[in-house]
Every structure is written in C-alpha cells, then in structure tokens.
Amino acid sequence: MDNFIFQNPVKVIFGRNQVASISAEIPKNSKVMLTCGGGSIRKNGVYDQVINALDSKPIEFWGIEPNPVFETLMKAVEIARAEKIDFLLAVGGGSVADGTKLISATIPFDGDPWEIVTRKVKPTKAVPFGCVLTLPATGSEMNCGSVITRRETKEKLSFQNPLVFPRFSVLDPTFTYSLPTKQVTNGIIDAFVHVTEQYLTFPAQAQIQDRFSEGILCALIEEGPKTLNNPTDYDSRANLMWAATMALNGLIGCGVPQDWATHMIGHELTAFFGLDHAQTLAVILPSLLWVQRDSKRHKLIQYARRVWNINDGSEAEMIEKAIAKTRTFFESLGLPTRLTALGATEDISDLIVSRFQTRNMLPMGDSKNLSADKIREILMQAQ
Ligand code: NZQ
Numbered sequence: 001m002d003n004f005i006f007q008n009p010v011k012v013i014f015g016r017n018q019v020a021s022i023s024a025e026i027p028k029n030s031k032v033m034l035t036c037g038g039g040s041i042r043k044n045g046v047y048d049q050v051i052n053a054l055d056s057k058p059i060e061f062w063g064i065e066p067n068p069v070f071e072t073l074m075k076a077v078e079i080a081r082a083e084k085i086d087f088l089l090a091v092g093g094g095s096v097a098d099g100t101k102l103i104s105a106t107i108p109f110d111g112d113p114w115e116i117v118t119r120k121v122k123p124t125k126a127v128p129f130g131c132v133l134t135l136p137a138t139g140s141e142m143n144c145g146s147v148i149t150r151r152e153t154k155e156k157l158s159f160q161n162p163l164v165f166p167r168f169s170v171l172d173p174t175f176t177y178s179l180p181t182k183q184v185t186n187g188i189i190d191a192f193v194h195v196t197e198q199y200l201t202f203p204a205q206a207q208i209q210d211r212f213s214e215g216i217l218c219a220l221i222e223e224g225p226k227t228l229n230n231p232t233d234y235d236s237r238a239n240l241m242w243a244a245t246m247a248l249n250g251l252i253g254c255g256v257p258q259d260w261a262t263h264m265i266g267h268e269l270t271a272f273f274g275l276d277h278a279q280t281l282a283v284i285l286p287s288l289l290w291v292q293r294d295s296k297r298h299k300l301i302q303y304a305r306r307v308w309n310i311n312d313g314s315e316a317e318m319i320e321k322a323i324a325k326t327r328t329f330f331e332s333l334g335l336p337t338r339l340t341a342l343g344a345t346e347d348i349s350d351l352i353v354s355r356f357q358t359r360n361m362l363p364m365g366d367s368k369n370l371s372a373d374k375i376r377e378i379l380m381q382a383q
C-alpha cells in the first residue's frame with residue numbers, strides 16, 4: 001500500500017426529512033444563492049422543501065445543464081457577484097454540484113476562470129456551498145472534483161481543489177424516487193465504474209480498499225435491479241445513494257493505483273457526441289478491460305472470484321467471463337455497451353488521441369501502458 005493522506009471534510013446529512021435541518025448548517029445572515037438544474041426539483045417537491053427549510057428567501061439561479069456548461073456557469077457568477085452572495089446551495093444532480101463548485105471558485109477569482117478548469121491556475125479562495133443531492137451517481141456531493149463542458153470548443157475537462165468540497169451534503173433517498181429509469185441506470189453504472197477505476201488496476205496489498213470496493217460493487221449489482229423494479233423501495237434507494245457516495249469520496253482510492261482511462265475516453269465521447277456520461281462508461285469499460293486484460297490480470301481474477309463468483313476454468317477463461325458478466329450487467333440495466341447502438345458511429349479515435357497527445361496525457365492508465373494505439377483499439381472494440 002502506498003503512503004496516503006485521507007481527509008474528507010464533508011458533513012453528510014443522510015435520510016428522510018433531513019433537509020429540514022439545513023438552515024443550521026448555513027452561517028447566520030448569509031446571502032444565499034440556490035443553484036439548480038432544469039426544473040426537476042420543482043416537479044418532485046424538493047424545491048419547496050428546501051425553501052421551507054431556509055431562514056429567508058434565497059436568490060435563485062436556474063438552468064445548469066447536464067454536463068454543466070462553462071458559459072452558463074459564468075452567468076451565475078455575474079449574478080452572484082452583483083448580489084454579493086456569500087453562500088451557495090446546489091440542489092440537484094452531479095451537474096448542479098459540479099457547476100456550483102466552479103461558480104464557488106470563480107466568484108472571488110480575478111483572472112480567466114477557464115484556467116481553473118484547465119488547471120493552469122489554482123484558485124486560493126472559494127465561496128462556501130452546501131449540496132442537496134437528487135441523483136446518486138457522481139460522488140460530487142462528497143468530493144472536491146468538478147467536470148465542466150465548454151460548448152464552444154467541445155471540451156469536457158475536470159479540476160480538483162480542496163476548497164470546493166461541499167460544507168455539507170443532504171442525501172435524502174426519497175428525493176431520488178422521481179428519477180427517470182435512465183438516470184437511475186446512469187447512476188448505478190457511473191458509481192460502478194468509479195469503483196473499477198480504483199480497483200481494477202494491479203495489486204497493492206490493500207485489503208481494506210479492495211474489500212470496500214468489492215462490497216460497493218456487490219451492493220450495486222444487488223440493489224440496482226431492485227431499485228429499478230421497485231422505485232419507491234426506500235432501503236434500495238438508500239443503499240444505492242450511499243454506495244454512489246462511497247464510490248468516489250476518496251476512501252477506496254487511498255494508497256492504491258488508479259486508472260481513470262475509461263473516464264478520460266468517455267469525457268471525449270460526451271464532448272463530441274453529447275452522450276450521457278454513464279453511456280460512455282458502459283461502452284468503454286468492457287472494451288478497455290479486454291484490451292488491458294494482461295496488465296490487469298491479477299485484479300481481474302480477484303474481481304471474477306469475489307464479485308461474480310467465477311471459480312472454474314483457466315485464468316484466461318475466468319477473466320473473459322468476468323468481462324462478459326460486466327457487459328451483461330450493464331445491458332440488463334438497459335444501457336447499450338456498443339457505440340453503434342448509441343448511434344455514435346463516426347470514427348473519432350484520431351481526434352481523441354491527438355487531444356490526449358496535446359495535453360501530454362499519454363501513455364495513460366494505472367500501468368502507464370495505454371498508448372495511442374491501444375486507445376484506438378479500445379474504441380474499435382467498442383463499436
Ligand atoms: O436538470 P434537472 O431538471 O434537475 O434534471 C436532471 C437532469 O436532466 C435530472 N434529475 C436529477 N435529479 C432528478 C432528476 N430528475 C428527476 N428526479 C430527480 N430527483 O437528471 C438529469 C441528469 O442530471 P445530472 O446532474 O447531469 O446527472 P449526474 O448526477 O449523473 O451528473 C453527471 C455529471 O457529473 C460529472 C459527469 O461528467 C457529468 O458532467 N461527473 C462528476 C464527477 C465528480 N464531480 O466527481 C465524477 C463523475 O465521474 C462525473 O464525471
């Protein structure tokens with residue numbers, strides 16, 4: 001196990017009716033701006049509950065899109081500056097949370113805010129914010145990462161900064177009852193792939209991290225279909241919500257190698273084809289595991305045994321079966337695992353590779369062996 005420092009300052013407020021307590025979490029006399037998506041929180045009653053819980057009426061900013069768009073977020077910054085906002089409250093899914101992180105870091109920032117996203121500059125101040133989560137998937141509610149899209153240049157990039165950890169996050173599983181099936185599935189797969197990016201690498205003798213990871217994967221495999229079959233099953237929703245948070249709050253990534261190539265390739269597919277984040281992951285992961293099966297051999301066998309109960313056959317057969325099980329699981333939830341099934345047939349492998357080269361990202365992956373040619377192969381296998 002490698003050396004690590006683990007510190008996660010987010011106060012998680014979990015369960016039914018917990019949103020009622022948020023005013024106690026916001027400094028008295030703060031001027032609050034609510035940041036919201038396209039309107040789902042009005043339909044499912046979450047907005048009313050948040051407004052009722054606050055001491056005074058907040059300023060509201062609506063319209064943060066899925067895959068939050070830089071240009072939109074800058075409009076929120078303008079309003080926040082004009083209104084002298086000193087606390088932000090993100091109410092929505094990962095996109096609203098991520099967008100709010102950039103708003104929070106940009107309000108006091110004097111410079112080109114795109115450089116925060118491209119990691120050219122590190123902000124040194126941020127307006128504090130809280131989060132009321134409505135979609136379990138990204139882990140954004142308990143991490144300090146943010147993924148931002150720039151429409152103009154078709155770029156989707158991420159930054160991290162400890163200043164943009166939420167001060168608190170309310171996780172009420174009943175807020176997720178109204179999710180469309182597609183978004184539930186997206187969330188299960190995003191959380192699943194967050195775990196595999198930190199677990200399907202090479203052995204680091206990290207028993208705790210491995211067993212936590214396997215536990216989260218097994219919980220997603222068990223609870224995911226239960227939730228889809230019975231959307232108001234509180235316990236399944238609660239387990240799914242907590243699984244997604246635990247999948248990307250830093251815990252399972254302590255002292256272990258990490259990959260993230262599935263995400264990096266996926267972000268390019270979203271930027272280019274407009275696919276949902278999880279759709280890209282469902283397509284890339286099985287293909288990447290196959291192409292990388294030699295360097296990931298030990299962990300793939302462990303995954304086969306401990307997550308899928310595959311104990312028979314040669315090691316090569318076990319690996320093949322585990323990858324096939326992964327693909328079947330994704331498909332069983334309703335997400336295609338082939339680009340052609342998503343209508344994304346144009347070959348953009350050269351464009352993706354050249355972007356990675358320009359950003360000095362190659363070779364990538366946990367073993368730094370994912371070359372330009374392998375990326376092309378992954379995309380070809382994903383067709
Ligand atoms: O905009 P509204 O009207 O709220 O509707 C949203 C949106 O259309 C809807 N929704 C959310 N909660 C709902 C609901 N509909 C009904 N009932 C509810 N309770 O769902 C749609 C998708 O929302 P979005 O926030 O985009 O989804 P998600 O949470 O999956 O976030 C995806 C974004 O997070 C990034 C992705 O790249 C993508 O941009 N990620 C962020 C990460 C992080 N911060 O650590 C890591 C991830 O790997 C990921 O990259």
Ligand code: ZN
Pocket residue numbers: 138190191193194263277
């Ligand atoms: Zn993700």
